[in-house]
């Protein structure tokens with residue numbers, strides 16, 4: 001047991017599991033817990049599971065809680081602290097007022113972010129791009145998420161949709177899970193890597209199995225990862241051309257096969273350098289499964305800090 005006088009908490013409510021971290025004010029993780037997300041039981045149960053885990057952490061660390069940040073999958077209204085839209089696997093989640101429920105239960109300020117935005121907040125605060133000011137964040141997981149860190153702050157746009165590079169057209173003509181066509185997600189998500197490999201080989205396998213085949217030198221698997229990496233590089237070049245970002249940090253399950261992704265990305269960037277003439281830095285995420293929770297805690301810490309100073 002460690003003793004922490006004052007702490008901020010970060011919560012990552014994902015489709016299958018919920019991660020909770022307890023952090024010091026300089027975002028050092030002092031303790032964390034993971035519990036299954038009761039997605040089929042509704043928003044109250046999902047937040048309740050997170051709160052139970054958080055209370056356990058507060059008790060065993062004898063900590064006084066100053067605030068809570070929450071990162072959640074789906075479309076969120078970060079200002080209102082409410083979920084706007086979620087997939088069918090979440091019951092009674094769209095419309096759920098997350099920050100109201102947390103504040104009512106704990107009596108401290110709570111803040112909500114989309115999970116990809118929280119991921120980038122975490123990597124920018126304490127991870128691979130700590131101290132950087134102009135970053136594109138991408139998560140290559142089941143789907144492809146994106147977020148923008150501009151002039152040292154998250155840029156969300158008027159509808160919270162800024163940085164959604166996974167669903168921008170111009171990456172071929174394949175149908176996307178969102179209903180569009182030719183989006184980055186059709187080449188670079190875990191689901192897409194499995195599907196594109198299946199089209200070439202007739203085999204139904206996971207992206208991890210494709211990665212193992214590529215590591216053994218299987219040409220079809222290498223071609224699928226090559227296409228994914230090339231598309232990621234193009235997404236970065238488009239973003240750098242528009243916004244002059246200097247760096248890209250990539251997380252999510254697909255990024256764990258970094259050796260397979262990095263070469264096609266670097267080849268594509270070398271073939272087609274950014275218009276600024278400055279080379280782009282591309283880095284794997286560093287915070288792993290805690291990135292979203294740490295980023296959510298970073299949001300809470302930043303908001304509380306600004307309140308204290310005011």
Ligand SMILES: [Zn+2]
Pocket residue numbers: 166167168176177178179180181183185
């Ligand atoms: Zn799409």
